[in-house]
Amino acid sequence: MKDINNALELLLDKLQVWGNQVILLLPNIFVAIILLILTFYIARMIRNGLDNVISRFSHSNALNNLISTLLYLSLLLLGFFVVLWVLKLDKVVISLLAGVGILGLALGFAFQDIAANFISGVIIAVQKPFGVGDMIETNEYFGVIERITLRTVDIRKPTGELVKLPNKMVFENPVTNLSFHGTRRVDVEVGVSYAEDLERVQTIVIDALENVKNRVKNRDIEVMYDAFGDSSINFKARFWVSYSRQVDYVGAKSDAIIRIKKAFDANNIVIPFPIRTLDFAIKGGDRLSDELQSIKSINGAGSESQQQESNKG
Structure with missing residues (x-):
């Protein structure tokens, strides 16, 4: 019975000490609560104001959200440490800082690929080598960019499939941006008979392509002979078209082939068939x-x- 009484007395003494400490800390607790509320309020105000400022200089929503979120979390963390300091929990602050450092190092090793994609996404958002709606070719994938995030570049292929490429792959490998200049050259390969007047053929082809679909009028049509084939003299008809979608390119090329064929038929120009002599030696x-x-x-x-x-x- 005596042991129980002693234990109760020790417990009451301990509670009394804690109560006295709480009473002494009441002003600090009151100040800490006010600081915590002010931290949330100020951090939210700064975040909203920063969103409006950043949007004037950057059109990447992902990058804008990243910057504002990082600043918001940094302000909250700073306010939290100030609150701990007011409550005279300095050792806790030091322990937390050390723990955050070790945790960050461990996460960095564990999520190297995610971090690499994230950093690559930030660099892509800043440099802007391409944008949503551009037609690009990279890593053997070809299509229209549908979305750019801080983790992936989403490409919609002409056949309809959606490819999500990690930013690291896009950043580290060559990228062909076919939409960058808004124009693209079309090359049509044709062959004519050895009996034809080549200069006459040039004139006929140029006239035939004058009004081809989407052609850029201020750039000349070029007809260049480049090879003596087995049964024909081969040339390339080259012209430029306005380009924003793949259909602009393939449509113009198809139209050019139709026009050249009609012009050759109207002027009795022969596109020879390959001739082969087969010799079966017994x-x-x-x-x-x-x-x-x-x-x-x-x-x-x-x-x-x-x-x-x-x-x-």
């Missing part, structure tokens, strides 16, 4: 026709012998 380089003639002669002689034996019978 043995020792003998030609197939000679071998067939020999076989025919042998079969004919055999038929005559059979006929004679039949007559004797």
Whole structure:
């Protein structure tokens, strides 16, 4: 019974000490609560104001949200440490800072790829090598950029599939931005007969392509001969078109082929078919026709012998 009484007395003494400490800390607790409320209020005001300022200089929503969120969290963390200091919990602050450092180091090793994609996304958002709606080709993928986040670049292929490429892959590999200048050159390969007047063909092709779809009028049409083929003289007809979608390119190329074919038909210009001579060598380089003639002669002689034996019978 005596032991229980002693334990109760110790407990009451401890509670009394704690109560006295709480009473002494009441002003600090009151100040800490006010500081905490002010921290949330000021951080929210700064975040809203920063959103309006950043949006004037950057059109990347992902980057804007990242900057404002990081600043908001930093202000809250700073206010939290100030509150702990007011409550005379300095050792707790030091322990928390050390813990945050160790935790950050551990997370950095554990999520290297995520961090790399995140940093690559920030750099892409700042440099702006391409934007939503651009037609690009990268990492063997070709399509229209549908969305850019701090983790992926979403590409919609011409056949409809959506590809989510990690920012690290896009940042570290070559990217062809086909929409950057708003124009693109179309090359059409054609062949004409060796008998044609090549200068006349040039004039006819240029006239045929004058009003092709989406053609940029201030850039010349070029018809350049580049090879003596097996059955034709080959040339490339080159012209520039306005480009924002892939259909602009393929549509103009299709229209150009139709116009060239109609112009050639109207002017009796021949697009020759490839001619192949097939030589079936049976043995020792003998030609197939000679071998067939020999076989025919042998079969004919055999038929005559059979006929004679039949007559004797």
